Every structure is written in C-alpha cells, then in structure tokens.
Amino acid sequence: DAKTTQPTSMDCAEGRAANLPCNHSTISGNEYVYWYRQIHSQGPQYIIHGLKNNETNEMASLIITEDRKSSTLILPHATLRDTAVYYCIVRGNTGGFKTIFGAGTRLFVKA
Amino acid sequence: DTGVSQDPRHKITKRGQNVTFRCDPISEHNRLYWYRQTLGQGPEFLTYFQNEAQLEKSRLLSDRFSAERPKGSFSTLEIQRTEQGDSAMYLCASSLVPNEKLFFGSGTQLSVL
Numbered sequence: 001d002a003k004t005t006q007p008t009s010m011d012c013a014e015g016r017a018a019n020l021p022c023n024h025s026t027i028s029g030n031e032y033v034y035w036y037r038q039i040h041s042q043g044p045q046y047i048i049h050g051l052k053n054n055e056t057n058e059m060a061s062l063i064i065t066e067d068r069k070s071s072t073l074i075l076p077h078a079t080l081r082d083t084a085v086y087y088c089i090v091r092g093n094t095g096g097f098k099t100i101f102g103a104g105t106r107l108f109v110k111a
Numbered sequence: 112d113t114g115v116s117q118d119p120r121h122k123i124t125k126r127g128q129n130v131t132f133r134c135d136p137i138s139e140h141n142r143l144y145w146y147r148q149t150l151g152q153g154p155e156f157l158t159y160f161q162n163e164a165q166l167e168k169s170r171l172l173s174d175r176f177s178a179e180r181p182k183g184s185f186s187t188l189e190i191q192r193t194e195q196g197d198s199a200m201y202l203c204a205s206s207l208v209p210n211e212k213l214f215f216g217s218g219t220q221l222s223v224l
Binding site for chain 2: 032034036041042043044045046049085087091098099100101102103104
C-alpha cells in the first residue's frame with residue numbers, strides 16, 4: 001500500500017469549513033483513498049472513500065486531484081464534535097487486504 | 112445492525128498473566144481484523160481473518176499472541192505471559208467483502224502492571 005503524508009495538527013473555527021490535506025504521491029492506479037476519523041476513546045469511524053472522482057456524502061466531501069497524488073477532505077461546517085484525529089489511507093482492493101493507518105491529522109475545532 | 116462489540120472494555124492485569132479479549136463483529140461480515148493502538152499513534156495492524164481462516168499476521172505479532180475465529184463469527188485474541196509493553200488499546204474491526212469499509216468496535220484497553 002502507498003504511504004500518505006498528513007499535517008500533524010490543524011485548527012478550525014466552529015461553523016467554518018475544515019479542509020484536511022493528504023499527499024499520496026506514490027499511489028498506483030488501482031488504489032483508493034479512504035478517510036477515517038477517531039474521536040477520543042472510540043474506535044476509528046469510516047468517513048468516505050474514492051478512486052479518482054470527487055465524492056460527497058452526509059459527513060464530508062473528498063476532492064482528489066487529477067493526477068491523484070493528493071486529496072483533501074472537506075467538512076463543510078465543522079462543529080465541536082468534529083474534533084478528532086483524521087486518517088488518510090491509500091489501499092488497493094486486490095492482493096493484501098490490511099488497512100494501514102499512519103499518525104493522522106489532529107483537528108481541533110474551536111468555538 | 113448492532114455494530115462491532117468488544118469485551119471487556121478495560122482489563123488490568125499483572126505482568127506474566129494471560130489475558131483474552133473477545134470481539135463480536137457485525138453479523139453478516141466475513142472479514143475480521145485486530146489492531147493495537149498506543150497513545151498518540153494510529154492503529155497498528157495485527158492480524159485478519161476471512162471467515163474462520165487467519166490469512167495474515169503482522170511480523171510484529173510475537174508468539175505470545177494468538178487469535179482465533181473458530182466458526183467464522185466471534186473472535187478471541189489471547190496474550191500469554193503479558194509484558195508491560197503490551198499495554199495498549201486493542202481494536203477489532205469487521206467488513207463485508209468486497210466492501211473494504213472497516214467498522215470498528217470501541218476497543219479493549221489493556222494495562223499491564
């Protein structure tokens with residue numbers, strides 16, 4: 001699985017959009033970008049995933065660059081409950097099936 | 112859908128004792144994963160099952176660790192002769208092939224004294 005690079009931490013004002021970047025320059029053609037988040041004392045929670053098209057669901061939007069070497073997770077109106085560690089993961093759907101987590105980005109949403 | 116459940120939520124043990132954790136995945140899910148997480152780090156992959164078959168184990172998983180999923184439903188993770196370095200959160204997750212979304216339990220927090 002390709003490796004990802006994320007900032008260690010970010011701040012966001014409540015009600016504003018939170019834009020979390022992720023670099024995955026070694027991604028290969030059959031690998032997807034997944035995002036999970038982990039709120040303190042809970043297990044990680046799936047947010048969204050995509051291959052090359054932008055994706056949106058009730059939680060967030062995922063913007064993947066055309067060359068697929070980076071992506072951005074967007075929380076359109078961050079709330080205090082969105083304070084968490086956000087993990088960007090790249091994985092294929094063939095071969096090895098383990099999902100490898102890095103250290104993630106710690107997002108602080110401030111009132 | 113009752114989610115992934117793990118038992119116990121907390122375990123305190125003395126060094127050298129054996130401990131066993133249980134994970135009940137979402138009922139129709141055929142893949143089950145174990146991860147370990149220490150403070151400030153992301154979850155670290157330990158092993159995974161597809162149905163009852165254990166398909167991969169991390170090289171980080173010492174011989175003191177063993178996992179089973181006897182009937183392809185619940186799973187147990189046993190740690191023998193615990194060491195202080197085993198203190199961590201042990202997370203279980205499940206998924207349904209071919210969907211690779213993982214659903215995690217709340218974890219078992221192990222403290223080895």
